[in-house]
Amino acid sequence: MDTGSSHLIEYSTALGALAVIYYVLPYLLDPYEYRRFSGPPLAGLTNWWMHSVVKGGRHCEVVQQLHEKYGTFVRLGPNHISIADPDALEAVYGHSSGTLKSDFYHSFKNGPRTNTFNTLDRVEHSKKRRRLANMFSPQNVLAFQPRVRSHIRELSKEIGAAGYFVVDIGDIPSLPAFVERITKEAPEVDCLLNNAGIQKPLNFEQSADLGAITQEINTNITGLVHLCALFIPHLKQKPHASIQNVGSGLAYVPISVVPVYCATKAFVKSFTLSLREQLRSTNINVVEISPPLVESDLHRDHANPDNNKKTNAPHALTQEEWITYVEKGWDEGKEEIGAGFSQVGIDAWRKAFGESHSKMASQSH
Incomplete structure (x- = not known):
């Protein structure tokens, strides 16, 4: 030595x-x-x-x-x-x-x-x-209370005016009544953002859960398509409207541990492309939002539910970072919004198939 x-x-x-x-x-x-x-x-x-x-x-x-x-x-x-x-x-x-x-x-x-x-x-x-x-004396605190209560009431009124409705996107038969209720009680709605999604690890070599597969497909595909179909007549009545479908970078490069999820996001990509062309002459703008790995609870069914957190995946984006990319895409009027890995997928697809897709889309009209 x-x-x-x-x-x-x-x-x-x-x-x-x-x-x-x-x-x-x-x-x-x-x-x-x-x-x-x-x-x-x-x-x-x-x-x-x-x-x-x-x-x-x-x-x-x-x-x-x-x-x-x-x-x-x-x-x-x-x-x-x-x-x-x-x-x-x-x-x-x-x-x-x-x-x-x-x-x-x-x-x-x-x-x-x-x-x-x-x-x-x-x-x-x-x-x-x-x-x-x-x-902060007791006398002054009491004097502040009417003004504080007034602002709280005003804030509560604004929050209450926003309104919200609860629905299980995977419960397909309930969607028509859900859309009818929204369009009647909130007729000003002019944007449909399909963000619901389930991601379940499935192993077909062992024993895949058929119920979980059906639930994932209903939530990620069937519910999304039905909502688009049900909302389009309402959105066409607006001066400007949009449908925003959330895909994934995994639509371009799937990983085997979540096979159904990756396939459903590939469907969202294809469906959004076709829907955009069909609605091109209308007032409805169709946008594909394709997130990369983002910190969220989407991996809650994984063996390690934190494998999409920065502590385990440094390249993951926080939700705040990802929203910044989305807002920038909206401001720039993009029809396809991504970041990092998903943006690479979008660019690669456009480079390889963009021209062919445009030609085929124009022939369908």
Whole structure:
């Protein structure tokens, strides 16, 4: 063994020992007796566990599940104890409690100045609190209430005016009555966005669930087609209207674990192309929205339901990121909207078959 390799091994061993000392020793010594609080094993050693949860976008959901499992107190980090008890608010956050805020509140600072929420200095917090105290006196709070209630009523009225209807897209016989109700109670509707979808892992080599297959096809295909057919007469009466069908990048390159889902999205692609040509001379604009891998609950039936989260798939988009692409596509008047992998599929299809499709579509009229 040469000297360089020997030194590398020594350095690696030393770094490993330091890591053990840094993470494990405080856990074992436990000067504040935090080990008496239950929680995920890794959380007691390092903050990286919580970092991965927050990055995955499911922080609130995961913490709630942990409290349901472990109870009122849950250890979420080496120095992080979560308390789920309203009676703890005064004891922990009360001005006279004696507890201090953690460095976490630095993330809420915008520049060098602080406010009552993000300052960590108790003296500074007391000064700022005194300046605001009169505003939140019982007398002033009572005086604010009529104005607050007025704004709440106005907001509730706006939300209520938006309206909503509930339907199972896979329940095909119920769709005509559903559409009739919407067009009567909300005649201003001028857009149909077919976003409902089911994605189930199926293994035909073993034993595929026929009921699950039927449900997936009804939701992803049959319901979508029926809604288009039922809404078109109503949409044609509008000056401007649109049908937006949500496909998938998997329509172009399927993966075998979800064979029916991929096939249904290939159908959506084909159907939307034909529907667009048939309605080309009308006031209805037909758009294909083709998402790539996006963080959502679509994979809830997978062995790993989080395999579409950034923690497991760095190339996945958050819902906010994907919506930005969709809004940009709308602003640009695109008939096919994608991003990343799905946009590659759209472009490749257009390059290979776009000209042929245009010729064949023109011959059908």
